[in-house]
Amino acid sequence: MKYLITGGAGFIGSHLSEELLKQGHDIISIDNFNDYYDPLLKQKNYASVQNTAKENGCFYMLYKGDIRDKKIIEEIFSKHSIDGVVSLAANAGVRPSIQDPLYYVDVNLMGLTNLLEASKKHNVKGFVFISSSSVYGNNKKVPFSENDIVDNPISPYAATKKAGELLCYTYHALYDMNIACLRYFTVYGPRQRPDLAINKFTRLMLENQPIPMYGDGTTARDYTYVSDIVDGTIKALNYVSKKDKHIYDIFNLGGSHPISLRDLINVISNTMNKKAVINQLPMQAGDVDMTYSDYSHAKEILNYEPKIRIEEGIKQFIEWYMRTQR
Numbered sequence: 001m002k003y004l005i006t007g008g009a010g011f012i013g014s015h016l017s018e019e020l021l022k023q024g025h026d027i028i029s030i031d032n033f034n035d036y037y038d039p040l041l042k043q044k045n046y047a048s049v050q051n052t053a054k055e056n057g058c059f060y061m062l063y064k065g066d067i068r069d070k071k072i073i074e075e076i077f078s079k080h081s082i083d084g085v086v087s088l089a090a091n092a093g094v095r096p097s098i099q100d101p102l103y104y105v106d107v108n109l110m111g112l113t114n115l116l117e118a119s120k121k122h123n124v125k126g127f128v129f130i131s132s133s134s135v136y137g138n139n140k141k142v143p144f145s146e147n148d149i150v151d152n153p154i155s156p157y158a159a160t161k162k163a164g165e166l167l168c169y170t171y172h173a174l175y176d177m178n179i180a181c182l183r184y185f186t187v188y189g190p191r192q193r194p195d196l197a198i199n200k201f202t203r204l205m206l207e208n209q210p211i212p213m214y215g216d217g218t219t220a221r222d223y224t225y226v227s228d229i230v231d232g233t234i235k236a237l238n239y240v241s242k243k244d245k246h247i248y249d250i251f252n253l254g255g256s257h258p259i260s261l262r263d264l265i266n267v268i269s270n271t272m273n274k275k276a277v278i279n280q281l282p283m284q285a286g287d288v289d290m291t292y293s294d295y296s297h298a299k300e301i302l303n304y305e306p307k308i309r310i311e312e313g314i315k316q317f318i319e320w321y322m323r324t325q326r
């Protein structure tokens with residue numbers, strides 16, 4: 001199969017591309033290498049995917065371009081016979097979306113619509129849209145289930161993800177495209193974005209700097225290791241690639257084991273055998289109190305079952321960090 005992975009030089013996109021190449025698929029990718037974080041890190045991810053393609057004898061081509069650019073998207077779809085799309089490219093930060101909502105709406109919704117249009121035009125049946133647990137806002141009921149009402153996003157980022165799910169439904173209804181929307185719960189592991197907590201805390205601890213803790217440390221996140229996320233995403237891609245089906249579905253991909261911010265800092269500190277100095281700060285606007293996934297739907301339909309628990313995942317992340325980032 002030949003798949004288009006958008007955002008393929010990013011944290012999750014590079015892991016997903018590598019795993020699909022190892023499974024013998026061909027990959028077309030697009031990434032604009034923006035400077036939300038150091039583009040050099042994305043270049044390294046890209047180089048690693050290139051190596052994996054070479055090792056596995058598979059076709060791999062990355063277009064340096066923007067998903068909002070109709071010309072380049074049309075070029076990709078008309079040159080390559082795409083069997084399925086995974087739409088990862090997006091502006092991904094919660095807090096920055098409050099500073100620049102127009103940019104978030106532009107990339108996350110105009111870019112997505114551009115891809116849906118091209119997929120429709122070129123009869124691509126299977127489409128996977130990457131949504132986020134942030135659509136649940138400050139949902140009081142835990143764990144979060146796909147049947148919960150998600151009409152109260154508390155950041156522009158979260159609102160674009162919810163709107164993206166709606167756009168996907170429209171393309172499914174109008175053009176019978178098979179679409180799965182995956183609500184990822186905080187993803188971590190090697191190559192994690194440097195703005196995310198585990199990566200940032202590890203760096204600060206190594207530099208003997210205090211760790212900013214927003215709130216009293218009781219906010220909690222359901223962390224999901226990147227290999228589990230990749231596994232669930234590929235299962236969803238296989239599911240929507242079934243030509244004889246009519247699929248629109250939403251799946252939580254999480255770990256179902258939320259951990260408080262204070263406990264997370266303790267796990268990192270114990271793994272590094274280093275005492276953490278904490279700088280307590282007020283809660284940030286847009287941050288939710290807790291995320292907690294009920295992934296029973298993904299388990300039932302996709303056979304998704306996360307394997308890596310937080311202690312093991314943090315250990316693997318820190319080993320990677322010490323090996324490559326110092």
Ligand SMILES: NC(=O)c1ccc[n+]([C@@H]2O[C@H](COP(=O)([O-])OP(=O)(O)OC[C@H]3O[C@@H](n4cnc5c(N)ncnc54)[C@H](O)[C@@H]3O)[C@@H](O)[C@H]2O)c1
Binds near residue numbers: 087091
């Ligand atoms: N990391 C998480 O915890 C998490 C949680 C929930 C959802 N997600 C979603 O998963 C996806 C990937 O996240 P990530 O953590 O790998 O982020 P990332 O920033 O590492 O990857 C996104 C990639 O998309 C590219 N990109 C951004 N705008 C683009 C554009 N206009 N055109 C082409 N490329 C563009 C970036 O250069 C980047 O390489 C995003 O959609 C994000 O919202 C991530």
